[in-house]
Amino acid sequence: MKILVCVKQVPDMESRFKVNAEGQWYDNSDLAWRMNEYDEYAIEQAVQLKEQVGEADVTVLTIGSDRVKEPIKKALAMGCDRGVHVVDDASFAKDPFEIASIIATFARDKGFDMIFTGMQSQDRGSAQVGVLVAEMLDLASISTVVEFAYENGQVTARRELEGGLKAVVKAGLPALVTCQLGLNKPRYPTLPNIMKAKKKELLSVEVATLLQVDAVQETTRMYFPEKKGGGIVLEGEVGNIVNEVVNILKDKTGVLA
Amino acid sequence: MKTLLVGEYRDGKLLASTYELVAFAEKLGADSAMFLVGSESDLPRYNGTLYFADSSKYSEFNPSAHKQLLLDVIAEEQPEMIVFSHSSYGWDLAPRVALALKAAQVSEVIDVVDGHLVVPTCNSKLRRDVKAKTAQTVVTLQGGAFGLSGDPSGTATLVKVETDAPAQVEFAGYEAVEKGGVDLSKAEIIVSAGRGIGKPENLEMIANLAESLGGEYGASRPVVDAEWTEHHRQVGTTGQTVSPKLYIACGISGAIQHLAGMKKSEFVVAINTDKDAPIGEIADVLAVADLKELVPALTEKIKSL
Ligand SMILES: Cc1cc2nc3c(=O)[nH]c(=O)nc-3n(C[C@H](O)[C@H](O)[C@H](O)COP(=O)(O)OP(=O)(O)OC[C@H]3O[C@@H](n4cnc5c(N)ncnc54)[C@H](O)[C@@H]3O)c2cc1C
Ligand SMILES: Nc1ncnc2c1ncn2[C@@H]1O[C@H](COP(=O)(O)O)[C@@H](O)[C@H]1O
Numbered sequence: 294m295k296i297l298v299c300v301k302q303v304p305d306m307e308s309r310f311k312v313n314a315e316g317q318w319y320d321n322s323d324l325a326w327r328m329n330e331y332d333e334y335a336i337e338q339a340v341q342l343k344e345q346v347g348e349a350d351v352t353v354l355t356i357g358s359d360r361v362k363e364p365i366k367k368a369l370a371m372g373c374d375r376g377v378h379v380v381d382d383a384s385f386a387k388d389p390f391e392i393a394s395i396i397a398t399f400a401r402d403k404g405f406d407m408i409f410t411g412m413q414s415q416d417r418g419s420a421q422v423g424v425l426v427a428e429m430l431d432l433a434s435i436s437t438v439v440e441f442a443y444e445n446g447q448v449t450a451r452r453e454l455e456g457g458l459k460a461v462v463k464a465g466l467p468a469l470v471t472c473q474l475g476l477n478k479p480r481y482p483t484l485p486n487i488m489k490a491k492k493k494e495l496l497s498v499e500v501a502t503l504l505q506v507d508a509v510q511e512t513t514r515m516y517f518p519e520k521k522g523g524g525i526v527l528e529g530e531v532g533n534i535v536n537e538v539v540n541i542l543k544d545k546t547g548v549l550a
Numbered sequence: 551m552k553t554l555l556v557g558e559y560r561d562g563k564l565l566a567s568t569y570e571l572v573a574f575a576e577k578l579g580a581d582s583a584m585f586l587v588g589s590e591s592d593l594p595r596y597n598g599t600l601y602f603a604d605s606s607k608y609s610e611f612n613p614s615a616h617k618q619l620l621l622d623v624i625a626e627e628q629p630e631m632i633v634f635s636h637s638s639y640g641w642d643l644a645p646r647v648a649l650a651l652k653a654a655q656v657s658e659v660i661d662v663v664d665g666h667l668v669v670p671t672c673n674s675k676l677r678r679d680v681k682a683k684t685a686q687t688v689v690t691l692q693g694g695a696f697g698l699s700g701d702p703s704g705t706a707t708l709v710k711v712e713t714d715a716p717a718q719v720e721f722a723g724y725e726a727v728e729k730g731g732v733d734l735s736k737a738e739i740i741v742s743a744g745r746g747i748g749k750p751e752n753l754e755m756i757a758n759l760a761e762s763l764g765g766e767y768g769a770s771r772p773v774v775d776a777e778w779t780e781h782h783r784q785v786g787t788t789g790q791t792v793s794p795k796l797y798i799a800c801g802i803s804g805a806i807q808h809l810a811g812m813k814k815s816e817f818v819v820a821i822n823t824d825k826d827a828p829i830g831e832i833a834d835v836l837a838v839a840d841l842k843e844l845v846p847a848l849t850e851k852i853k854s855l
Contacts, residue, residue: 304672305557305675306672307677307824307827308805309826310672310675310676312676319671319672319676333702339561356810378848382631386581386715388654389645389655389657390649390654391646392654396654399740410642411753414593415672415673416671416672418657418658418670418671419655419658419669420641420657420658421644421645421648421655421657422642422647423639423640423647425645425648426643428645428646428649428650429649433717433718434613434718435719436641437638437641437642449722451725452611452638452642453790453822454560454636454638454639454724455787455788455790456639456787456788457726457727457729457788457789458560458561458722458724458725458726458727459724459725459726459727460611460725461721461722461723461725462611462636462720462721462722463719463720463722464717464718474771474772474775475771475774476773485829493730494758503691506828507683508683508685509652509653509654509681509684510655510656510680510683510684511680511681512678512679512680512685513666513677513679513681513726514678514679515671515676515678515679516676516677517675517676517677517678518670518674518676518677518831521832522837523834524830524831524832524833524834524836525834525835525836526825526830526835526836526838527835527836527837527838527839528825528838528839531839531840531843531844531847532847533845534837534839534844535847535851536846536849536851538819538835538837538850539851539855541834541835541847542796542817542819544816545817545834546796546816547795548738548739548763548764548797548829549763549793549852549855
């Protein structure tokens with residue numbers, strides 16, 4: 294079985310963000326980077342599927358600057374077999390249609406039986422790329438998956454809906470699923486597996502060889518939301534904060550009466 | 551401008567979020583028509599054309615058939631904008647329709663200012679103004695961002711639509727998440743633990759603070775996903791909706807899906823090391839502190855009162 298997983302590197306959401314000089318994206322410098330949380334579940338599910346079926350080959354793909362080799366290395370240490378780095382210093386500015394086109398162009402004619410993506414990226418958060426890739430490749434796709442099972446060429450997945458409901462959905466291979474938080478328990482790479490990962494193949498591909506479309510949308514401006522204000526901000530010594538919180542609760546709520 | 555609103559239907563009922571689409575069209579001052587795969591027993595109160603397909607025939611979840619039904623209606627109506635909810639139905643169907651139309655899709659729209667669509671970025675810490683470069687635009691709307699000023703009213707003019715597009719996936723039915731012991735929706739005081747508690751052992755200090763106040767403890771999703779506590783304690787769109795007198799959010803950043811479950815709380819205290827955490831936007835009090843220090847100290851103080 295041939296499996297593809299798509300991962301994206303995103304900034305730590307606790308970072309202090311700055312808007313870049315063009316005013317159209319966040320400034321990429323001075324940020325801590327990590328793997329998009331949703332994609333960790335995608336990798337784990339791909340590796341579990343490989344472990345289940347035995348004969349399988351898992352490719353992990355990412356698009357971005359040199360920095361994004363990090364999540365690839367992590368994915369290889371988690372059990373993916375080979376990495377593909379689509380080299381693109383401007384990937385952050387590409388819209389979901391362009392990103393999906395790059396992935397679909399790479400995957401077309403390679404005979405992947407299963408593709409896993411995250412349901413959304415934490416920074417852009419469009420929740421589009423996975424479903425778009427499937428549509429471009431004319432594959433069945435199931436989004437927002439919180440349970441995944443594979444048997445006899447068929448996927449049975451549970452989609453998470455709002456308010457405590459799940460939908461049971463089945464599809465034959467080839468198929469694509471987009472992974473929601475809590476789908477599984479992503480493993481931590483162990484030291485021996487980190488060492489082993491260093492020997493795995495990591496292919497670099499220039500984005501120009503895969504990008505055949507133009508953007509369909511543009512970000513004209515990025516900015517900080519206006520602070521609604523109103524709320525009281527307490528800072529400083531913990532003892533003082535405790536006293537202030539207690540006083541406020543006494544004044545403004547009935548709970549300490 | 552002409553819009554096509556894609557209503558939503560689940561488990562035999564029209565979803566109220568459908569009216570948020572109507573509110574969006576009103577805000578734009580746009581003409582609208584609606585599309586819905588549902589049942590004639592629960593139709594939207596809406597003044598306009600309703601392109602309607604029966605869910606008993608096409609199923610409530612059948613992306614390839616719903617896509618084809620929609621594309622036929624779009625060919626007929628020629629809307630400039632096709633509007634979905636940013637929901638499990640909308641974010642699944644919208645990209646399929648957008649690609650078929652070669653249209654841009656702008657996800658999770660919260661506002662429209664001077665013709666720009668406004669969307670949140672990076673857990674709502676930043677905003678983006680987005681412009682489509684295509685003649686038609688597909689949008690998904692963030693839940694709760696647009697609301698009707700009054701009650702919905704009207705009677706739709708039904709136009710039935712059909713397709714013979716085959717299903718690419720098989721929908722085998724719904725499953726309810728099992729309900730647990732505590733009903734947080736009735737709690738008057740809730741202290742919730744977020745990922746910021748760092749490790750499962752720290753849940754105890756959250757539970758202790760809740761107990762000292764005579765309340766219950768809740769959690770954000772990562773705490774539940776990591777199995778540090780049960781799902782019935784999760785607050786948010788995929789957990790419980792709560793409206794206590796006091797909600798204390800400990801180590802919770804304030805993602806929209808969490809806020810949707812607790813923003814009706816009367817008074818919100820947030821404890822967070824990050825002064826810019828989006829929870830600050832709705833908190834009455836934001837204590838910028840390490841919860842591992844503040845929570846036990848606050849518990850002691852309250853016990854001593
Ligand atoms: C479709 C969908 C449905 C979802 N449904 C839900 C839902 O129902 N409920 C839900 O909660 N989420 C839901 N989520 C997930 C949601 O998007 C966020 O990922 C989640 O709410 C984040 O939880 P958190 O705030 O605990 O963690 P994080 O976002 O990681 O935030 C942790 C916070 O803790 C702070 N912190 C760290 N250390 C400390 C310390 N020592 N002291 C004080 N503060 C500290 C950090 O500054 C940060 O703000 C859903 C997501 C999707 C896509
Ligand atoms: N630059 C990228 N490289 C590889 N995969 C990506 C990239 N951007 C998005 N993806 C994949 O698409 C999913 C959804 O992203 P998005 O549509 O941006 O919310 C992510 O979880 C990834 O699996």
